[in-house]
Amino acid sequence: MATLYTQADRNTRLTWIYISGFLVFVIAVGYVFAGAMGNSAILYGAIIFSIIMSVGSYWWSDKIVLSMSKAKELTHDSNREIYHLVENLCITAGLPTPKIYIIQDPAMNAFATGRDPEHGVICLTTGIIERLEKSELEGVIAHELSHIGNRDILLGTVVVILVG
Numbered sequence: 001m002a003t004l005y006t007q008a009d010r011n012t013r014l015t016w017i018y019i020s021g022f023l024v025f026v027i028a029v030g031y032v033f034a035g036a037m038g039n040s041a042i043l044y045g046a047i048i049f050s051i052i053m054s055v056g057s058y059w060w061s062d063k064i065v066l067s068m069s070k071a072k073e074l075t076h077d078s079n080r081e082i083y084h085l086v087e088n089l090c091i092t093a094g095l096p097t098p099k100i101y102i103i104q105d106p107a108m109n110a111f112a113t114g115r116d117p118e119h120g121v122i123c124l125t126t127g128i129i130e131r132l133e134k135s136e137l138e139g140v141i142a143h144e145l146s147h148i149g150n151r152d153i154l155l156g157t158v159v160v161i162l163v164g
Helices: 004-037 039-057 061-068 079-093 128-129 136-149 154-162
Strands: 071-074 098-101 110-113 123-126
Touching: 004 039, 004 136, 004 154, 039 061, 061 110, 061 123, 079 136, 098 128, 110 136, 110 154, 123 128, 123 136, 128 136, 128 154, 136 154
Parallel strands: 098 123
Antiparallel strands: 071 098, 110 123
């Protein structure tokens, strides 16, 4: 039976499989094009590109996603209620408190990103904060924390960056 720990391990394994598969695929495509065009520089370019994309998607995927969405970090002083809500749920879940980001958008949305619980990030739109009651918002944040605990965020973010 799957538990939180087996799910987190599975997601970590899948992440490394996808990164390795991406490396092999891009290098194989570079090899085919280099052979067809008789230019070994294409293969070297494919190797460099695949390594940079793989390393970048692992280490900086959260920063890439946050900058694309124009998210701003929420501090304890800027919004104590949201900060304490996340902090209390993290204590209950046994997770470190992630960084919290806000996106100025009337749409109701929330997501989690980061490579592990120590580097996790929760992002909320102003629309979801304004429209939901406290208990509903707790449910949304708890859901996003479950992604952090299961390491779904690493798998999902790496796949999005590599596909993009």
